[in-house]
Amino acid sequence: MRHHExxxxxxxxxxxxxxxxxxxxxxxxxxISVALLREITPLIISLLFLLLIVIASRVPLIHIxxxxxxxxxxxxxxxxxxxxxxxxxxxxxxxLRITDSVLALIILVSTTPFFEFLKxxxxxxxxxxxxxxxxxxxxxxxxxxDELERMKLAREAxxxxxxxxxxxxxxxxxxxxxxxMILVRSHNRANNIYSAxxxxxxxxxxxxxxxxxxRPRDAIFAAAFxxxxxxSLFIQAGVIIWTL
Amino acid sequence: xxxxxGLMAPVILAIGWVIALAVIAFSVFKVNKKIDEKTVPLMxxxxxxxxxxxxxxxxxxxxxxxxxxxxxxxxxxxxxYAAVIILxxxxxxxxxxxxxxxxxxxxxxxxNMAVIGxxxxxxxxxxxxxxxxxxxxxxxxxxxxxxxxxxxxFELAASFSLSxxxxxxxxxxxxxxxxxxHAVIGIGEGIITGAIFLYLAKVAPDIIKTRKPAEEVTT
Numbered sequence: 403m404r405h406h407e408x409x410x411x412x413x414x415x416x417x418x419x420x421x422x423x424x425x426x427x428x429x430x431x432x433x434i435s436v437a438l439l440r441e442i443t444p445l446i447i448s449l450l451f452l453l454l455i456v457i458a459s460r461v462p463l464i465h466i467x468x469x470x471x472x473x474x475x476x477x478x479x480x481x482x483x484x485x486x487x488x489x490x491x492x493x494x495x496x497x498l499r500i501t502d503s504v505l506a507l508i509i510l511v512s513t514t515p516f517f518e519f520l521k522x523x524x525x526x527x528x529x530x531x532x533x534x535x536x537x538x539x540x541x542x543x544x545x546x547x548d549e550l551e552r553m554k555l556a557r558e559a560x561x562x563x564x565x566x567x568x569x570x571x572x573x574x575x576x577x578x579x580x581x582x583m584i585l586v587r588s589h590n591r592a593n594n595i596y597s598a599x600x601x602x603x604x605x606x607x608x609x610x611x612x613x614x615x616x617r618p619r620d621a622i623f624a625a626a627f628x629x630x631x632x633x634s635l636f637i638q639a640g641v642i643i644w645t646l
Numbered sequence: 647x648x649x650x651x652g653l654m655a656p657v658i659l660a661i662g663w664v665i666a667l668a669v670i671a672f673s674v675f676k677v678n679k680k681i682d683e684k685t686v687p688l689m690x691x692x693x694x695x696x697x698x699x700x701x702x703x704x705x706x707x708x709x710x711x712x713x714x715x716x717x718x719x720x721x722x723x724x725x726x727y728a729a730v731i732i733l734x735x736x737x738x739x740x741x742x743x744x745x746x747x748x749x750x751x752x753x754x755x756x757x758n759m760a761v762i763g764x765x766x767x768x769x770x771x772x773x774x775x776x777x778x779x780x781x782x783x784x785x786x787x788x789x790x791x792x793x794x795x796x797x798x799x800f801e802l803a804a805s806f807s808l809s810x811x812x813x814x815x816x817x818x819x820x821x822x823x824x825x826x827x828h829a830v831i832g833i834g835e836g837i838i839t840g841a842i843f844l845y846l847a848k849v850a851p852d853i854i855k856t857r858k859p860a861e862e863v864t865t
Binding site: 440472488514542547579 | 696697738806
């Protein structure tokens with residue numbers, strides 16, 4: 403089933419024990435700097451830097467490629483139109499820019515377990531209601547994906563083939579009923595879960611045991627990302643001259 | 647419609663964050679005012695339900711498929727402010743767990759789908775009288791997708807012209823392609839949202855929180 407692979411690498415990579423706050427902040431700074439880049443040279447250097455991090459993270463390459471494939475059509479479409487309207491240089495820069503930032507995000511998400519994110523977001527002063535919602539939603543998604551898979555199997559066992567077009571009323575009705583049924587079941591379950599939570603002393607606050615701590619290796623991680631960001635911007639501004 | 651990083655001009659990205667954060671903060675404030683301990687699990691369940699419903703593909707034609715955004719569905723089920731928060735949670739999870747939609751572009755994605763999608767849907771739904779409620783749901787769903795796509799195309803075009811052609815996509819390409827594609831996707835969203843709404847009204851009317859309790863009995 404699909405959801406077995408969602409969080410899989412987040413716990414295996416050597417980067418997963420790094421402080422999530424440092425990882426998020428470094429990645430955000432890096433992505434902002436990439437968003438500001440218009441020249442190809444710093445974009446290629448950034449890409450090489452990210453590939454080094456990919457190797458160090460030991461996340462299987464196939465997983466990185468699969469995640470990158472989601473953004474690939476957008477990157478290609480945007481670059482092709484850019485080629486047509488502005489020229490090949492801008493198009494290449496656009497493609498590299500999207501690739502660099504998508505890669506940075508993939509490294510972040512595939513080496514950080516979701517609950518570490520929540521702790522970091524809490525530290526960044528995200529409202530408590532959003533944090534608890536994220537926590538609950540994340541937990542429920544897997545339950546519902548299981549349910550959806552079971553319903554899909556049942557649908558197919560009865561001969562449902564997904565339909566061919568928007569004109570297929572039966573297919574659309576089946577899909578809508580499936581979605582409706584998920585909402586009905588989830589709604590019923592919400593009441594049970596709420597009672598269970600209440601009996602365990604839930605007051606609306608989520609507490610965790612572990613504390614966040616910044617270690618030397620986190621400083622190295624931050625220095626690498628922020629250093630790379632600054633270097634790219636300096637190359638673009640002409641402070642550092644670098645020819646490939 | 648999940649915008650990746652690196653596509654939009656930095657100015658547009660910043661504007662997206664400002665709008666999204668302002669509206670989400672206001673929505674959190676509105677929802678917090680009438681919250682009880684039961685609200686969070688219930689909203690989370692709906693968020694997860696819509697998240698999973700988004701994974702259901704519907705056929706368009708010639709092998710292409712589309713999927714729900716769910717802004718209209720959330721808006722007609724729980725009202726606009728709770729819907730903004732639900733869509734925000736979904737988009738944040740998509741960004742941080744699946745890498746779907748960029749980090750710096752998250753502000754724009756939130757603005758397009760969680761803010762514009764939700765409020766356009768709610769406004770449209772409210773325009774229709776109670777008798778035509780079902781038509782209203784379908785119209786709201788179609789229009790919410792179309793409005794979100796329009797916003798996205800506009801941002802692409804604005805990025806292009808503001809940066810002198812280094813970011814975004816030219817208006818002559820972005821507008822017709824985004825609008826044409828999503829006008830069709832929107833039909834699917836409309837039909838499915840309408841059918842889910844009908845189904846829920848029949849099977850479990852108490853899920854639809856935007857109705858008054860008296861009306862629940864009669865449906």
